[in-house]
Amino acid sequence: MTSTRHDGDTWDLASSVGTTATAAAAARAIATREDRSLIDDPFAEPLVRAVGVDLLTRLASGELPPGDLVEQSAIDVAKVRTRFYDDFFLDAANAGITQAVILASGLDSRAYRLAWPTGTVVYELDQPQVVEFKTRTLAELGAEPTAERRVTAVDLRDDWPAALRTAGFDPARPTAWSAEGLLGYLPPEAQDRLLDTITELSAPGSRVATESRPNPKPGDEEATKESLNRTAERWRAQGFEADMAKLRYFGERNEAAPYLTGLGWTLEGRTIRELLTAHNLPLKDDDLRMGGVLYVSGSLTK
């Protein structure tokens, strides 16, 4: 199976990697309906609806039950993953960090729904069509950011720090960074470059949160691809073409957690299985090999 990815490829929210952001938001919409104590994302459903992929709209709105179109484990992961990053940003804000950078923000609505302290600046970075769509749609919905939101349209494989600085980012101030659901969509060397750059732009006391996937054991990736293909097949039967298995970069890469540690970050990690267990949620099936993914966060003490 060949990847559909190439250097410099771009997308909107209904094509290529953009569909992963819309699918993630659809999972948040379903998760919000199931358990508002863990996740309350009122913007997920209207954003998915505005993208206009019929299947994802029907799933996000509840018109179509998730059934085998969205595994319960994916919905539960959406709950605890959202909680993990929400808590990360709120903890950083409570510790006095007033500059946040959400890398690959997709349809994430944290800049509109978290209780950021007055004076917090939130930068959102993603592909041009992604950030423009979200800004326009949320304005049309009458949503107001709860922080000073600054948007930077970039390709995260390129020289994005220049655009971030132009938007007003101050590397002398401690920053809270997130890279949620991003790294697997970057080629291995672009992932290293991104983590290097985050570190270079981080004043002492900065914080970071991301996922660190263990390198695959023999057979792991084939099982993941088969599972993604089964989902793609069910989606195709509902009229939506999305070859998820061709969008990620598979194969060996530097694992994010040890790589960041080597750059001077002090991290704590919890597996998705541990996060689920902490909220009394089982990991029912693990065809996507999510159980071993570490959710890491920590700070730079240099």
Ligand SMILES: C[S@@+](CC[C@H](N)C(=O)[O-])C[C@H]1O[C@@H](n2cnc3c(N)ncnc32)[C@H](O)[C@@H]1O
């Ligand atoms: C799985 S989605 C995650 C979105 C969001 N963080 C969330 O959790 O809902 C992956 C996101 O990464 C973004 N992305 C992937 N590669 C990128 C690149 N090279 N430049 C900019 N954005 C990228 C996509 O546009 C998409 O929004």
